[in-house]
Amino acid sequence: xxxxxxxxxxxxxxxxxxxxxxxxxxxxxxxxxxxxxxxxxxxxxxxxxxxxxxxxxxxxxxxxxxxxxxxxxxxxxxxxxxxxxxxxxxxxxxxxxxxxxxxxxxxxxxxxxxxxxxxxxxxxxxxxxxxxxxxxxxxxxxxxxxxxxxxxxxxxxxxxxxxxxxxxxxxxxxxxxxxxxxxxxxxxxxxxxxxxxxxxxxxxxxxxxxxxxxxxxxxxxxxxxxxxxxxxxxxxxxxxxxxxxxxxxxxxxxxxxxxxxxxxxxxxxxxxxxxxxxxxxxxxxxxxxxxxxxxxxxxxxxxxxxxxxxxxxxxxxxxxxxxxxxxxxxxxxxxxxxxxxxxxxxxxxxxxxxxxxxxxxxxxxxxxxxxxxxxxxxxxxxxxxxxxxxxxxxxxxxxxxxxxxxxxxxxx
Numbered sequence: 001x002x003x004x005x006x007x008x009x010x011x012x013x014x015x016x017x018x019x020x021x022x023x024x025x026x027x028x029x030x031x032x033x034x035x036x037x038x039x040x041x042x043x044x045x046x047x048x049x050x051x052x053x054x055x056x057x058x059x060x061x062x063x064x065x066x067x068x069x070x071x072x073x074x075x076x077x078x079x080x081x082x083x084x085x086x087x088x089x090x091x092x093x094x095x096x097x098x099x100x101x102x103x104x105x106x107x108x109x110x111x112x113x114x115x116x117x118x119x120x121x122x123x124x125x126x127x128x129x130x131x132x133x134x135x136x137x138x139x140x141x142x143x144x145x146x147x148x149x150x151x152x153x154x155x156x157x158x159x160x161x162x163x164x165x166x167x168x169x170x171x172x173x174x175x176x177x178x179x180x181x182x183x184x185x186x187x188x189x190x191x192x193x194x195x196x197x198x199x200x201x202x203x204x205x206x207x208x209x210x211x212x213x214x215x216x217x218x219x220x221x222x223x224x225x226x227x228x229x230x231x232x233x234x235x236x237x238x239x240x241x242x243x244x245x246x247x248x249x250x251x252x253x254x255x256x257x258x259x260x261x262x263x264x265x266x267x268x269x270x271x272x273x274x275x276x277x278x279x280x281x282x283x284x285x286x287x288x289x290x291x292x293x294x295x296x297x298x299x300x301x302x303x304x305x306x307x308x309x310x311x312x313x314x315x316x317x318x319x320x321x322x323x324x325x326x327x328x329x330x331x332x333x334x335x336x337x338x339x340x341x342x343x344x345x346x347x348x349x350x351x352x353x354x355x356x357x358x359x360x361x362x363x364x365x366x367x368x369x370x371x372x373x374x375x376x377x378x379x380x381x382x383x384x385x386x387x388x389x390x391x392x393x394x395x396x397x398x399x400x401x402x403x404x405x406x407x408x409x410x411x412x
Contacts, residue, residue, distance in 0.1 A: 046081035046090060047411050048140075049113035053100055053123040055084050062252075062330040063120050063144045065303040066232035069395035070402065077403050078412055081111040101128035108137075115140060115203070115411045121147040126194040133201050138411065141198060142206040145327055148195035149219055150188065151177055154257040154324040161256050163324050163347075163365070166219060196220045204409055206402075208232050208328035209349040215325075228405055233398035234333045235304045245316030245339070247274040248376060251306055252320075252331045254281025254289070259321025259345075261285055265369035266319065267292045270376055276313050278306060306331070310338035317379050320344040321372055323365065329353070332360075333392045341386050343375040357389040 052067060071080055081090040086098045088107045096103040096110075104116060116132060117140040118124055124147070133139050145153035149166070150173070157164040157172075158179035167173055173188040199205065199220055205227035207213040217225045248270075254260035260281060267275050267289075277289055277297045289295045301309055310318070318335035320326075325348030332350050335342050342360035344350045354360040361384060363371030378384045406412040 045112040046079040047113055048078070048081070048115045048117055048406060049104065049107055049111060050080065050082045050117045050119055051100075051104060051124075052082065052084045052119045054120060062232070062328075066234070066330060066395070066398065067119050068303075069233060069235065070398045073395055073399035074403060077399070078406070081107065081113055083107045100125060101131065104128075104132065114138065115406075115409075118142060120144045122153050126191065126198060129198050130194060130201070133198070138203040138409075139198075139201075140204045140206065140409075141202045143212065143216065144208060146215075148199070148216070149192060151181070151183075151191065156257045156324055166215075192220070196222070199225060204228065204405060206230050206405070209352065211325070211349040211352045212327040228401070230398060230401045230405075231393040232328055232330060232333075233393045233395035234330055234337065235395060239307050239311035239338055245314050246380070247276055247313055247315045249276045249278060249310060249313070249315040249318050249335075249340070250321070251278040251310070251318055251335070253279055254285045256282070256285070257322065257324045259323050260289075262321045262323075262369040262372070263295070263319075264288050264292050266321070266373045266376065267295050269369065269373040270294070270380070273376065273380060276315060278309055306334040307338040310335065310340050315340050317341050317343060317376065319372055319376065320350055321369075322347070322350070324348070326350050336388050336390065337392055339388055339390070341379070341388055343372050343379070345372070358386050359388045360386060 050071065052064070055064065071082060074080055079090070081088065083096070083103060085100070086095060086103060088094045088096050088110060090111055094110065096106040107113070108116070115138045118129070119142050121141065121143055122145060129139060146155050147153040149155075152158075155164050155166065156162065157167070157176045164176070170186070170189050174183065174185045177183045177187060199216065199222060205225070207216070207227055207229055208231060210229050213225070213227050213229055217223050250260065250263050252258055254277065258281075263275070263277070267273065271294060273294055275295045277286070277295060278301050280300045286297055290297050298309070315338065318331065318340050320329065320331060320342055322345065327349050329350045332342055332344075332353060336359055342350070342354065344354065344360060344362060345365045346362040347365050351362050354362060361375045363375055375384070403412065
């Protein structure tokens with residue numbers, strides 16, 4: 001723990017480390033209060049068991065943030081039972097088996113659930129999903145990334161750290177995977193075969209964007225795959241935009257697949273730019289940013305506060321340099337809520353959304369830091385302008401869409 005805190009201080013700064021510590025203490029107290037309430041509240045039956053196999057801590061990222069926001073609203077419309085690794089949350093918290101499949105069956109017996117809704121497929125053992133389906137359990141699958149296609153859900157190839165462009169060369173895939181795991185040569189072939197069965201047999205499928213649905217149709221040769229597109233919601237923040245918005249920001253997790261390694265070069269190409277970094281991430285990448293004179297690293301921020309932070313610091317443009325095809329991007333939504341335009345690579349759902357709604361500009365992926373810096377430079381010179389969309393799906397919209405789907409399926 002000491003080493004972790006020291007790393008946060010070196011990468012994000014002391015203020016960010018204190019914010020993280022205070023938030024975790026608050027979350028622990030909230031969790032204890034929930035468990036106490038659960039001792040006095042009788043657990044109602046829940047027809048649906050929502051499963052978050054990769055955890056529910058907000059610090060883990062956008063998928064956890066949007067899930068927490070959505071389920072808070074759904075709790076007013078249905079009895080919610082949420083299973084995260086080893087913990088069933090329903091009228092309090094109860095321990096179940098750590099093995100996911102066993103834990104699911106135990107949780108279903110406790111709650112009376114007849115349907116299992118996987119809220120993301122990362123860290124989900126695919127054979128277990130098929131066994132649940134074959135035993136007669138109805139399964140709903142939400143896919144937030146490419147976890148069904150690859151054990152590396154962001155499709156970043158190792159050891160080169162680049163987007164693999166949906167590799168279907170199984171020898172190449174094996175070379176990549178064995179950099180991290182001891183896997184047999186046919187691991188990816190078997191994974192994709194299992195995933196195709198799940199896609200075909202699931203009671204319902206949910207994707208956060210048309211882009212991700214279309215990619216799954218293509219990658220799994222299922223052109224007629226039926227699924228729902230439900231955009232994740234972000235809280236509609238009321239921000240005081242002010243009049244001067246010439247700063248630039250990178251927001252989110254400072255990771256390589258998010259393109260954080262490109263930020264120092266972008267800043268060096270634009271020495272007159274005022275660039276702000278919001279979010280945690282890898283210590284080495286954050287320390288590289290802190291060495292650049294025109295970069296200010298603010299570190300960790302609480303979920304839902306980004307629009308107000310962008311407005312407070314006069315940010316008029318957010319750069320999203322992700323080098324993998326993001327499947328929606330909550331940061332893009334929050335930037336638009338703050339009235340900020342976006343510069344991104346012509347890749348994935350962000351590119352699809354910008355083409356559909358405007359609110360930003362795109363650079364070819366192969367143009368790298370130079371391509372994004374050129375967009376930022378044109379924006380700083382007032383050579384390009386765009387209208388930023390402000391109608392963004394909220395958690396209420398996402399919750400309503402899920403409840404309506406559950407009712408159409410006859411599980412509520």
